[in-house]
Amino acid sequence: MSYLNIDTMTEELVEQKIEPRKEFITVLQIRDLNVYAEDHHILKDINLDIPKNKVTVLLGPSGCGKTTLLKCMNKLTDLYKELQVSGSIVIDGDDILNTNKNVPAIRRKMGLLSQRPFPLPMSIYKNVAYGIKLKGVRDKKLIQFSVQRNLEEVGLWEEVKNRLNKPAHSLSIGQQQRLCLARGLAVKPQIILADEPTSALDPISSKTIEELFRRLKKHYTIILVTHVLRQAVRLADHVVFMSDGKIIEQGDPDQLFANPQTDKLKEYLVEGN
Numbered sequence: 001m002s003y004l005n006i007d008t009m010t011e012e013l014v015e016q017k018i019e020p021r022k023e024f025i026t027v028l029q030i031r032d033l034n035v036y037a038e039d040h041h042i043l044k045d046i047n048l049d050i051p052k053n054k055v056t057v058l059l060g061p062s063g064c065g066k067t068t069l070l071k072c073m074n075k076l077t078d079l080y081k082e083l084q085v086s087g088s089i090v091i092d093g094d095d096i097l098n099t100n101k102n103v104p105a106i107r108r109k110m111g112l113l114s115q116r117p118f119p120l121p122m123s124i125y126k127n128v129a130y131g132i133k134l135k136g137v138r139d140k141k142l143i144q145f146s147v148q149r150n151l152e153e154v155g156l157w158e159e160v161k162n163r164l165n166k167p168a169h170s171l172s173i174g175q176q177q178r179l180c181l182a183r184g185l186a187v188k189p190q191i192i193l194a195d196e197p198t199s200a201l202d203p204i205s206s207k208t209i210e211e212l213f214r215r216l217k218k219h220y221t222i223i224l225v226t227h228v229l230r231q232a233v234r235l236a237d238h239v240v241f242m243s244d245g246k247i248i249e250q251g252d253p254d255q256l257f258a259n260p261q262t263d264k265l266k267e268y269l270v271e272g273n
């Protein structure tokens with residue numbers, strides 16, 4: 001029995017699968033990661049290698065710890081004093097959980113895209129310029145050039161080029177999400193952490209974000225949390241299925257979806273399909 005019949009997906013997907021799988025290069029290495037909130041053991045012995053320039057999809061039932069795992073990756077857990085985090089998360093040779101190095105610089109390696117867009121209360125232009133200035137760029141011409149380039153990168157330039165000084169909040173939610181992505185990319189992250197980035201969007205805006213991710217993985221590593229199984233099938237190069245704070249199964253999406261090994265994943269696929 002096939003749990004998720006990938007053959008019935010769109011031709012576009014079939015095309016996507018033609019590309020031969022290459023050996024993964026690890027960009028982020030997580031070892032023995034445990035997170036507690038007092039006596040609640042939220043993440044349990046997480047060991048995970050995130051492949052470079054791929055889309056890794058984190059799947060699992062509500063409350064299994066996906067968002068907490070993302071928060072560990074950019075040290076957002078530091079902001080929650082009730083969380084005790086142990087283990088290691090290594091990027092570029094630095095264990096970000098146990099380093100005295102510049103935390104904001106480490107955090108800038110990870111761009112975060114949330115469920116709902118959070119544009120800053122300023123103009124479209126200034127939202128993107130803000131990200132560029134965070135990199136220390138002060139030259140006005142260079143900022144202008146980079147604003148355009150980052151808006152082009154998320155496919156928003158043509159839509160906003162004549163209204164750059166209008167408030168970011170005047171954009172549609174889908175456009176705001178792409179603006180936030182442009183602002184995040186302006187900081188030049190290595191990894192995009194996307195926590196259900198299309199859950200607040202209409203189907204067309206969701207498709208735009210999915211297409212963007214497919215293009216952006218040439219230059220960035222993407223870690224995506226989604227509850228939409230078909231989105232996972234469409235985008236994932238690597239799937240991590242979690243339940244109750246643990247990684248239950250992970251691997252190649254074709255194999256994992258067609259031939260789940262555990263009852264937990266079988267149930268999840270049947271319920272979510």
Ligand SMILES: Nc1ncnc2c1ncn2[C@@H]1O[C@H](COP(=O)(O)OP(=O)(O)OP(=O)(O)O)[C@@H](O)[C@H]1O
Pocket residue numbers: 037040042060061062063064065066067068069080082083
């Ligand atoms: N700061 C915190 N203090 C106490 N408990 C927390 C904290 N953050 C998360 N938790 C708990 O940890 C568990 C995992 O939460 P998390 O948000 O990571 O799950 P999730 O898989 O992302 O869920 P969802 O799919 O619903 O977004 C939940 O039981 C949550 O209540």
